[in-house]
Amino acid sequence: MEYVPFCRNKKELAIFEKMLKALQFTIHDIDNGISCHARQLVRQFALSHSMEMGDALIAATAMAHTESLCTGNIKHFSQINGLLLDYYQPDNT
Numbered sequence: 001m002e003y004v005p006f007c008r009n010k011k012e013l014a015i016f017e018k019m020l021k022a023l024q025f026t027i028h029d030i031d032n033g034i035s036c037h038a039r040q041l042v043r044q045f046a047l048s049h050s051m052e053m054g055d056a057l058i059a060a061t062a063m064a065h066t067e068s069l070c071t072g073n074i075k076h077f078s079q080i081n082g083l084l085l086d087y088y089q090p091d092n093t
Helices: 010-022 032-049 053-064
Strands: 069-071 085-087
Parallel strands (some): 069 085
């Protein structure tokens, strides 16, 4: 749900969530294994790469489900071995 704060209003949020549904994105719940892995990532990368819990949870979730993490902030995740990353650059036109 990290995308919610980036929406400017409820209408924009509804449009974004409609797009996620149309593209058949799956929103996964955080379970105990994901939570433990996220804590390990924070412990490993917080001091060296400023890893925050939100990014750690996203990375751990992607890894638990063997899915690519699509992000515009590759630098937040590039240090994590085994994480599949896809760079996303929004069209600014």
